[in-house]
Amino acid sequence: AKIIKLYTSDSERMRIHSNGNISVGTTNAYARFSVKATSHNNGISVNRQADTTAAIYIGNDGGSNPVLAANNADMLFGRDFSGTFTERMRLTNDGNLGIGVTSPATNLDIQDSSGSTALRLRDSSGNTSLYLQAQNGINVISTVTNHPLRFDTNDTERFRVSGNGN
Numbered sequence: 016a017k018i019i020k021l022y023t024s025d026s027e028r029m030r031i032h033s034n035g036n037i038s039v040g041t042t043n044a045y046a047r048f049s050v051k052a053t054s055h056n057n058g059i060s061v062n063r064q065a066d067t068t069a070a071i072y073i074g075n076d077g078g079s080n081p082v083l084a085a086n087n088a089d090m091l092f093g094r095d096f097s098g099t100f101t102e103r104m105r106l107t108n109d110g111n112l113g114i115g116v117t118s119p120a121t122n123l124d125i126q127d128s129s130g131s132t133a134l135r136l137r138d139s140s141g142n143t144s145l146y147l148q149a150q151n152g153i154n155v156i157s158t159v160t161n162h163p164l165r166f167d168t169n170d171t172e173r174f175r176v177s178g179n180g181n
Contacts, residue, residue, distance in 0.1 A: 018031070038051075059072070070086060072086065089105050090106040131151065134146070142160065144159050146158070161178040164176045
């Protein structure tokens with residue numbers, strides 16, 4: 016099995032392995048494209064068209080924590096279908112997360128164009144669900160299972176609606 020090795024200044028920098036995998040900064044390719052960073056600023060960057068500033072960076076924080084970062088800009092998440100990008104979620108530069116909204120005004124801002132926006136919280140077994148919903152001009156807090164809905168303040172139960180509505 017032949018390996019293509021690329022060198023600069025008498026040091027190996029990259030390999031193309033016989034299976035097509037590429038490794039940079041390491042002699043092993045653990046995936047189709049593997050990069051081993053020697054410091055927190057040696058990850059992968061995709062730069063803007065007009066300059067060398069990283070538009071997106073994949074690397075680590077200098078320790079063992081992985082980093083996916085944008086440089087002074089919002090990060091957009093979505094899908095690209097036949098060359099048309101459709102935004103689904105946005106993380107703003109100031110830390111707000113918007114789902115279905117392009118200018119999130121709070122830490123978490125959710126909007127659905129269907130007229131019914133919901134947040135569903137489930138326990139680990141999936142047996143208990145709580146919905147927070149804005150539905151065509153009506154705000155709803157509900158359960159969809161036969162479990163009570165409890166309201167607490169100061170870590171103390173103050174009010175409970177049982178599964179049968181009492």
